Amino acid sequence: MTSPQENPLALLSEEDRETAVQRLKAAYADERISHEEMDERLDRVLTARTGSELASALASLPEGKADTTSTIAAAGGRIRRSGAWRVPRHLKIESAFGKVHLDLSRAVIGHPVVDIELQLGTGGARITVPHDAIVDVEALRNGWKDLRYKSPSQVRPGGPKIRISGTVGFGRVKIRHARR
CATH class of the missing domain: 1.20.80 (Acyl-CoA Binding Protein)
Structure with missing residues (x-):
């Protein structure tokens, strides 16, 4: 192209x-x-x-800006991002023991596509995406518990595409759309 x-x-x-x-x-x-x-x-x-x-x-x-990968890592404890934070094009989350909470509902998303890679051992992740986001979880692998995500029946065009991939060992990933 x-x-x-x-x-x-x-x-x-x-x-x-x-x-x-x-x-x-x-x-x-x-x-x-x-x-x-x-x-x-x-x-x-x-x-x-x-x-x-x-x-x-x-x-x-x-x-x-050139595509770069930002990594947030923690051996134990919680990883939390919420409010008006700038979401990078590629975001990698690594946690051996602990919970992850990413709230993208009020974040500044400057890219049409955002890739989030999860590398989680024990502990789960809760991800809140903008109400108009399109979510792709095809490349996400859960070891122990099933993914909890129900795509909305209608998504307004113009929102970002959020691709979530990676591996989750002993925890559950919950993804939901913000109410507005």
């Missing part, structure tokens, strides 16, 4: 448009652009038809 920068006359895909929207959200969250500028640029991104139109709407914005 060619990116809009490689062929500026090519028609945009929804993935190209979503990536641009996420870049605008990240720039606004980092206070690099004002609310008014965010609205104006967002309108241009949503109505852009070609790569060159998209590039002009994103001009002077910083390039997306």
Whole structure:
């Protein structure tokens, strides 16, 4: 697949448009652009038809950060993240003994796709995702207890895709959508 920068006359895909929207959200969250500028640029991104139109709407914005993996590790005890924290593109959680609680409902998610890798020994994980998130748990392996996740009957488009993978030994993973 060619990116809009490689062929500026090519028609945009929804993935190209979503990536641009996420870049605008990240720039606004980092206070690099004002609310008014965010609205104006967002309108241009949503109505852009070609790569060159998209590039002009994103001009002077910083390039997306390189994908890095952030690791949160604990031998024992709890791992907890909640509130307005910035979620990295790749997040690895390692815990030998202890519980994990990740609340993404008010977190700043600057990527259309977030990969969360769990490496848990004893203890479980409770993950709260945004109400409009799409959750993929196909690559998650539970050793002892079953996964508890019920996908909503309807998910509004535009939310992030959260891919959860890894291994959980003796614990349960519970995933739920925030109420709003």
